Amino acid sequence: MAGYLVVAGALVVGVLLVVAGYTTRRLLAPSDPVPTKLATYESGVDPVGEHWAQTRVRYLGYAFLYVIFAVDVVYLFPWALVLRTDLGPASLVEVAIFIGVVLLGLVHALRRGLLRWT
Numbered sequence: 006m007a008g009y010l011v012v013a014g015a016l017v018v019g020v021l022l023v024v025a026g027y028t029t030r031r032l033l034a035p036s037d038p039v040p041t042k043l044a045t046y047e048s049g050v051d052p053v054g055e056h057w058a059q060t061r062v063r064y065l066g067y068a069f070l071y072v073i074f075a076v077d078v079v080y081l082f083p084w085a086l087v088l089r090t091d092l093g094p095a096s097l098v099e100v101a102i103f104i105g106v107v108l109l110g111l112v113h114a115l116r117r118g119l120l121r122w123t
Contacts, residue, residue: 066119073110 084100114120 063119066114066117069110070114070119073107073114077104077107 080103081100084096
């Protein structure tokens with residue numbers, strides 16, 4: 006039962022901290038709700054036209070490339086640091102498979118034209 010009391014106490018303290026933060030902000034922050042401040046904007050530009058806008062699919066390709074290279078670095082950098090010790094042939098095969106999958110993703114991006122920067 007003591008474990009539940011600790012969890013309940015932590016929950017109560019967490020809720021009290023959030024309420025204290027909101028109350029402090031409400032008391033100390035300046036408030037001047039003029040219509041200009043309450044207007045909707047997008048990236049500092051006033052919205053024009055309908056509320057629906059299309060996004061270029063090209064940005065999804067950039068995100069795809071970022072994920073490929075970020076995962077590559079996150080995995081390979083620690084592996085290269087540990088390489089100083091004897092990892093054995095199983096680790097080498099594992100990294101070869103990983104690099105093969107990353108290269109497959111890179112070839113896919115190349116075939117789809119995602120590597121053209123124009």
